[in-house]
Amino acid sequence: MILVAGLGNPGDRYALTRHNVGFMVVDALAARSATSPIWRSQFDGDLAQVELGSTRLLLLKPQTFMNQSGRSVQRAASHFKLDVEQLLLVHDELDLPLGRLRLKIGGGDAGHRGVRSTAAEVGSKEFGRLRVGIGRPPVIFEGTVADYVLQAFALPEREELPSVLDRAVQAVMLVAERGLAEAMNLTNQC
Template sequence: MQLIVGLGNCGKEYLNTRHNVGFAVVDYLSNSLGLSWNSDKKMQANIACGILDNSKLIFCKPNTYMNCSGIAVLAIVSYYKIRPEDILVIHDDIDLELGKIKVKFAGGNGGHNGLRSIDHLLGKDYYRLRIGIDRPVNSEFSVSDYVLGSFTDDEYNCILNSIKIVSDNFSLLAHGQIEDFKQKI
């Protein structure tokens, strides 16, 4: 069983913001697998469950807002007894160029509050799939205003292309073929 967590903020006002790239990816993946989402108040998350090539997958979008994402992830991990190496957290990364995709196991949070929350409650030993959102060109933007801001049309098209690449190669991730996945991105 694998847990795929998309990080983001709930609410329509955050729908197409840079910080919600994780939500966008898991929405796209779950849609491509024909899964539907259910709100689980106990887990404090929206959850979609399915099977890919005989592997059970649980997709999660925490309802706790970004800074408290670890609460929902811990609840799901505890309930389903999911091992850390079977967790993939998908999130935006301001330190990667727009649309760049990277995956790694463990590491620091890079100042990302969603990762900080998960690290605090679960430790750092889980997979992370990072989608680059770049830094603001205008230095007058605060980081929080930038990540909570909406994509331009060109930026969104670039991110959508990255999401499609992840989706097209997702079975490699689901089967733990990380090095093969890295060659596709």
């Protein structure tokens, strides 16, 4: 069993923002489930168990806001007695162009406070991560990086999202079925 924790911020205000792409991937996984997932409010988050093919996944959307996401992830992982190797964090990545996916194990947080919070709460950086590229703000952008990630995707970007989410779901399924090392080899080639 794998806990797939998608990072984002709760509430309609943030639903279509770049920072919520982790929630979007988790919702796309839930939509592919053979049965309708039952979401429960647990562990400071929304949690569902789903079966995709022969694979059982725990899906988590922390409801603590991004900077405190780790608390929810740690509580769920602890309850289900999961090792850090059974955790896959899905989050937005500024350093990748829109739609580019990268799987990795461990590493720094690159300033992502949700990743930082998770590493601090679980006591390790050695969990799997699916980094979903959102790109950097354009040169002409007037605002901070925080302003950029909390903005809704622009219309041309929204048109790309279904394809991005499909590929992200495929990457998660590869992790669940073949393990992170093989999934990294296959996903990171693109």
